[in-house]
Amino acid sequence: MSISGIFPIDKWDFKSESVLADLPPDVLASLTANKTEQVYKKGEIIFREGSYPSGIFYIAEGKVKKYKLDNDGKAHIIYLANTGELLGYHAILSEDRYPDSAAAIEESRIAFIPKSDFLETLEHSDILSRRLLKTLSHEFAVLANSLNMFAQKSVRERLALQLIVLREKYKVNFQAGMPVEINMSRDDLASMVGTAREHVVRVLSEFKEDRILETRGRKIIVLDVNKLIRIADLK
Structure with missing residues (x-):
């Protein structure tokens, strides 16, 4: 059954798959002009916490876990990203290192978009800028809900x-x-x-x-x- 109307799924699930959906053809062409694709095996690392980003990742097929390691080296999963979602753009927007790590949770086909293409397209596309801003705002709300849930449930x-x-x-x-x-x-x-x-x-x-x-x-x-x-x- 569908849970629409009986459960507020948007409060608990990121929606970054909407960022690239139905973009104007010229914007999508600019963004993906130099993209490459790679198949990652289950458990294979896509990027590591603390490393510098050289681009963003798009999940063409599969699922990816985002996680952080504690002082004992134990992984704590903070999110499971699905087909159609973007990864790694937070670090580029903040001009910082990756705040977490990402690894394939099943065999996944991942597209890589160079940082220069992403930033140039973002600079010239109001629709992409608005979508990313909306997505970042939604992700902040989801994380706030999650923190509250862990504290109270x-x-x-x-x-x-x-x-x-x-x-x-x-x-x-x-x-x-x-x-x-x-x-x-x-x-x-x-x-x-x-x-x-x-x-x-x-x-x-x-x-x-x-x-x-x-x-x-x-x-x-x-x-x-x-x-x-x-x-x-x-x-």
Whole structure:
């Protein structure tokens, strides 16, 4: 089922895929004049926190996790980017190093757009400038909501919320009534929820007992998104 109208997905999910959608042909041609594409294997690094950006990345196909490392070298996932989304432009706009790292969470086809092409197109395109500004504002709101959620919600509620968001990202040729398979390791899911792996495994088992979902290996199949919405308790 669609969750439109019953769950505020835009409060929890970035929408950078709208930046390049239906751009005027001349603007898109200028932006992508020198783009290159590369296929990244699952787990392969796209860019590392602290390195200097030489361009931006566009996910032509696949999914990418953005994460930060703590002092112990443990990764904390801050966002899962989907097909159609942009990566790396924040560092270029701020003229700074990458604030986080990015790695493919599944085999992904990624386009690279040189920094010079991005900045030149941005300078001459009001529509691209407005879209990026709108996207940055939305991302700030999503991060603020996420920080509030981590401070106030239980592990059970946070996991329910992340499963709702991931269900939207993993929809492929979706039709009403179809189950949605989330293909993600328990370690990555625990990182997104902000808890230990064993806590995620325990709560997933509880959700299975309640017929909210089922699992097949690492895959999680959401059966009842309405129950997840009630557990997330986002009143």
